[in-house]
Amino acid sequence: MKRLLQVNDRGIYCERADVYIDPWQPVQRALITHAHSDHARRGNGQYLCHHDTAPILTLRLGTDIRIQRVSYGEPIQINGVTFSFHPAGHILGSAQIRVAYKGEIWVVTGDYKLLNDGLSQPYEPVVCHHLITESTFGLPVYAFKSPFAVYKEIKDWWRENQQAGVNTVLLCYALGKAQSILNQLREETDVPILLHGAVANVNGALAARGYHFPGQWMETEPVTKAPKGALILAPPSALGSPWMRRMGNYRVALCSGWMQLRGARRRRGVDKGFVLSDHCDFRQLNEAIDLTGAEHIYVTHGYESQFTRWVREERGLPAEIMNTLYEDMELEEL
Ligand SMILES: [Zn+2]
Ligand SMILES: [Zn+2]
Structure with missing residues (x-):
């Protein structure tokens, strides 16, 4: 059976709606979790993102791109699939993207953190069956304070x-x-x-x-x-x-x-x-899994093999690596 979301050579793809989430190759319609350059690339036909992400996309990618802006929690129907953006707590405008079809719910976290930074809209857990999570700091050694x-x-x-x-x-x-x-x-x-x-x-x-x-x-x-x-x-x-x-x-x-x-x-x-990070540390990643109640975990960029093994062996949940082309941007430039 085909999954509602899967990775192909262009990005995280929802075939039923024919849209991509944070594609790394140009596509017709791209849903963008946030404006960091590894998640929001040039060349897409249309961009769908939160209102606060839009001005940064324009700054980085040019004023001639086509953008559809959405608010947190606002449902968007595409070919029978419901998409909505929810606060990821990563940076201004950052969103987790919820994808729902016939009672099955997937969430793509993008980059996220549970700690409140005083500026970004704080993270809100989104209950789902399938959670695609980043793992930038997915080792126990990473424990961030407020x-x-x-x-x-x-x-x-x-x-x-x-x-x-x-x-x-x-x-x-x-x-x-x-x-x-x-x-x-x-x-x-x-x-x-x-x-x-x-x-x-x-x-x-x-x-x-x-x-x-x-x-x-x-x-x-x-x-x-x-x-x-x-x-x-x-x-x-x-x-x-x-x-x-x-x-x-x-x-x-x-x-x-x-x-x-x-x-x-x-x-x-x-x-x-x-030690200041806009990503989840190890404890926050685990907490997010608890809060969403997800039954299937897919781990992307970061310590994906270590964190996948941890989820499988220590938490007893089915987990697998999802290979994406997102990078660690903590030390990079805009
Ligand atoms: Zn980011
Ligand atoms: Zn990232």
């Missing part, structure tokens, strides 16, 4: 650096983490917050949806130096680039789930690591 505890660590470190007379550079994903950090810095008005162009562009696009964040774009021209005590947000790729020379004396930190591993910080050549 983002709010990490925001405090970041602020404290910034104060420390100010007292030492050095600037603070935070490297984080330009779409997602940058905004959730900036959202916590609204009260910090005494010292300037400066933004790399990649972050400023995303903020500019989100303004169309009524989201406004502190921080000034640090333009490439004229070449000026960051004032003392400043906080600068940039994507990880900025490290080692000429742009960094304008930071004067600075300390640099990387914000990523990977910072949990000893050695990762040293390998990346940064002074400090903040």
Whole structure:
């Protein structure tokens, strides 16, 4: 029997509705979980996504793409199949996609996390029979604390650096983490917050949806130096680039789930690591399985073989690897 959703060479396919979810090859109709570049690629005939995802798609893929916008929970009928988008808690606009046909329910998580970051619409469990889940941090060693505890660590470190007379550079994903950090810095008005162009562009696009964040774009021209005590947000790729020379004396930190591993910080050549992730850790992945009541688990990008084995052997649920072309984007650029 054909499954309601299966992977082919273009993406996660629903044959009955003839649509794809987060395809990696161009297709006629694409349902997009969120705007990160491994999930939302160019060349599709039509894009269906949440309202908050749309301006980022336009920023990245051009204003000439065709987009149909949906709200969370709004049902869309396509050839008898019902699709709906539900908060994934990953970044602004991120969604899990629920697919229902004749009483059978599938959920594609996209990227997601259960911890509230204070900005993204918090994750809502969606009850289903079949759950397709990511597994970026699907090993027990990954155990993330609340983002709010990490925001405090970041602020404290910034104060420390100010007292030492050095600037603070935070490297984080330009779409997602940058905004959730900036959202916590609204009260910090005494010292300037400066933004790399990649972050400023995303903020500019989100303004169309009524989201406004502190921080000034640090333009490439004229070449000026960051004032003392400043906080600068940039994507990880900025490290080692000429742009960094304008930071004067600075300390640099990387914000990523990977910072949990000893050695990762040293390998990346940064002074400090903040364990801040927009993905589920091991406990959250397991909790999601409990909350959805799913009976069949399909594991995509991340530690798929380890997590599949865990679900099968330790949880006694049928689980299999679903091979997709999504990547770990935690350390990448927009
Ligand atoms: Zn993502
Ligand atoms: Zn992903």
